[in-house]
Amino acid sequence: MSWRKYIGPGPLVAAAFIGPGTVTVCTIAGVNFGYELLWALALSIVATVVLQEMAARIGLLTQKGLAAVISEFIQKGVVRYFSIALVLMAIVLGNAAYEAGNISGGAMGAELFFQLPDLNFGQLEISLMNFLIGSIALLLLLTGNFKTITRYLTILVILMSLAFLITAILLKPNFYALVSGFAPNVNSENILNIVALIGTTVVPYNLFLHSTLVSKKWNEISDIKYIRFDTVVSVVIGGLVSMAIVVTAASGKILAVESAADLAIGLETLLGNYAKYFMAFGLFSAGVTSAITAPLAGAMVVCGCFGWSTEIQSRAMRLSIIVILGLGLIFSSFGIKPIQLISWAQISNGILLPLLSAYILWLVNKKSVMKDHVNTLSLNIIGGVIWLITLTLGVWSVYKVLL
Incomplete structure (x- = not known):
């Protein structure tokens, strides 16, 4: 059997939750x-593996993404529209807001290698580095296909993992001391x-992403073993990267830090230029x-919610990608701080995560959906x-934002 059977969308799942926000939080x-707090990351790895496996199994058995399955099986009026509206609000609003952080984080890493000037138009300031990062992401999405994107991201995730682990x-x-953590x-x-x-590891939108990509990669019941291998290996590697960042920050004896870029610069005094560049490349890749x-x-x-094609070359997918990435690019390139938008995204995601977990548990126990699985x-x-x-995470995230 070809080794390619064992490699699916798992690296994309790892790439999704190891972003600049995760790097900074760790x-x-x-x-x-x-x-x-290493135990908290270990717990989050287990939770992520379990939820991602369930979402992936739903994708395999139904040959549809999680959004389409929820839309199809929840058909009662108020509950249906509430569920779809909540999912759309949390995912689209949240992803657009966090996209600004992804682009800005990649730019912070790149700027430790080289600088690009900002453009000033009166009170308006445009970051060329942010614009470059966003444009690269958009170009890859609009010109590639799932196989090409997965291949590039797999390579980048491996390099990013090596950078942080080394x-x-x-x-x-x-x-x-490590074990005691x-x-x-x-x-x-x-x-x-x-x-x-x-919260940076158990990511709601990853469940939707994973289920859809699994339905495109595998279509036989016997493929479950490949899905589980791909999921477990990718999530565990992603979790180890998160732990490596915590270890680096703790071992570095840096007194204060506001972002991962500060950590990269701080390491220069401990390990020389090479360590700084390892961290900078890791942040850029993330x-x-x-x-x-x-x-x-x-x-x-x-x-998925509207029953449109999820093929990356379809008009609906391209337009949705442009809108979400474009909003993130605007927020980051024009210096707009989407603090309020991110706050509301945290509230909606805090509600969505336990609700989505409940939907997944309900679906994976329905014989009409899962047959004998x-x-x-x-x-x-x-x-x-x-x-x-x-649920506890959701309550705390809402409380934290509203406090």
Whole structure:
């Protein structure tokens, strides 16, 4: 059997949740709490694997994306329209807002290698670097296909992973201190950081992206083993990258940091220029990969909800990609700070994640959808625990924004 059977959309899932936001959140966690919160990342890896596997299994059995399946099986008036409206609001609004952060994060990494001037038009300032990053993402999306994009992103994710992992290894962290970080520890000081770490890994739009791409890659029931291999390996590697960033920030003994770019610069005094460039390349790669996957996932949700084609060359997909990526590009290139937009996106995503988890658990237990591949009792127990975690995460994210 060809090894290509084992490689599917998993790298895109990893690319989607290892964005500049994740890099920054992990950096801040490492600086403020050392290795103390590594257990939270381990928990988030398990939750992500379980939810992504369920979403992927739905995609395989139905040969449709999650948005289309939800739209098809929830047909009662108010519930149907509420569900579709909530999904569209959270995914499209959220992805457009976070796309600005993806583009800006990629630009921060690139600027540690070379600078591009900003253009000033009176009170208006346009970042050429942000515009360049956004344009690269748009060009790849509009001119490529799923296979081409997956191939490029797989290579970039591998290089990004190596950049972060090598930097962490070079710092030679204390083994016993590292292991102690996997002992759960929750208190009033670290609870919001725990919520942030889990929230950057268990990403709602990834569930939609994964289910749709699985339906395009595999179509036989026997392919489940390939899907599970692809999912587990990709998510675990992504989780290890997140842990490497926490370890790097903790081991670097940097006193304060506001962004991952500060961490890259701070490492220069500890390990020389090479470490700084490893981190800078990792940040650049994280920005570019997320800048590609966020609008792609958002477009799939839009098209899935309305029953339109999710082929990347279709008019509906192209238009949706342009709108989502274009909004992110405008926010980042023109210096608009989408703080309020991101805040509302966090609220809607906080509501969406437990709701979406409940939808997935409901669907994977329907014989009319899953045939003989419904959840086992053990999977339902694990899924129920994860649902409670996502509910807690959702409540905390809403509380955090409204506080």
